[in-house]
Amino acid sequence: MGPETLHTDTLIVGNGVSGLILHYVLQRKGINSILLSKSKNQQNLPLAETLPPSTLELLEEIKLLRLFESKAKKTYGYQSKWVGTNIIDESFFLKSKFGYGLKIDKKKVSQSLKEQCNQIIEINEVNIDSRTKWSSNIFVKNNENKSLNIHTSLLIDATGRKRYILKQAKIKEISYDDTLAFLCYVPKTGPNLKYGFLTEVFSKNSWGTVSDLNETTRIISLYTSKENKQISLFKQYNQWKNLLHKTDVLKHCIPKQGNFKVYGRQANSSIPEKITHNNILSIGDAALAFDPIASHGVSNAIYTAKEAAYSIENYLANDHRSLVNYEQKLYSIFNEYISQKEKLYEMNFHKLTK
Ligand SMILES: Cc1cc2nc3c(=O)[nH]c(=O)nc-3n(C[C@H](O)[C@H](O)[C@H](O)COP(=O)(O)OP(=O)(O)OC[C@H]3O[C@@H](n4cnc5c(N)ncnc54)[C@H](O)[C@@H]3O)c2cc1C
Structure with missing residues (x-):
């Protein structure tokens, strides 16, 4: 007897915020959706990501504001020190409709979303078995190593940023910089931060952030270019004191005792050559990856999931332009972002010509 075959309208691969929100919204719309969640060996680190007030409007629209608020702390802005000696107070959150943003606990948000959905399959492995313009056959090994075939329209x-499905479909990505992030969790040390988050530049192409995760723990993240000749120092926590010695705030947030694990992450701006391709559609970081200075990743995950749900609903009702419309909307957002980033970094990026 061959492997069991399941049929679905939508198969989502990836259980980050974007995948879970899309799965949640589709199921609320009555659309048949299966989500594949790779639980083993994954490091979905809590990063205490900040959501600006504009994102709360999106969450309200998809009826997830309460769920997010219950797993978050309110925040009213952030502090930064880019040039000169002054620490700038970015408290514009207060002027918005909500008057606050959220610092979320992504692990708790994800767990809560999972509890609201069904049809989540824990897997070890997923591969595209065959694909036509209108459907795909996916070969999956679940977490008990049992084989499954899933036949899906979308x-x-x-x-x-792994873009696992796009890569299997041979879709390349375009990268606009080579920023890397190095982060570690340390016991709370140094000054109290007004908004629990501060950014400080420490050399021509390197900056760092300190972010309160909870009452006792802080996340310190350092960002730099892959080409930085000192890159090996970023990978070793015991070198951070030296790297940060010229900073005003960051150096005080490094505990004097202890050696902490440093996690490396890609943090560059990139986009796939095709955000949608026949019956494949990408969302979240897979669709548009912003660098962390934009503080835009989770907002983008929520926005793309919301827009994708709308396009999928129309696509399944035979409006085949809807996926193209989704892609074009995202390209125009990314173009605007690149031109803003260009100004911000005073760099000369080439605009996407799509
Ligand atoms: C240091 C740092 C700080 C950040 N700070 C902020 C911030 O303050 N505000 C903000 O908005 N954003 C921030 N971000 C960005 C934000 O975390 C991401 O943009 C967001 O989590 C992306 O969500 P996603 O669902 O698209 O992808 P992810 O969260 O990356 O989820 C992808 C999921 O797919 C799974 N997966 C991968 N490969 C496979 C496979 N082959 N099969 C099955 N599953 C697979 C992974 O295990 C993961 O669960 C930060 C990022 C970093 C690195």
């Missing part, structure tokens, strides 16, 4: 890449 296949969603929600695997973040």
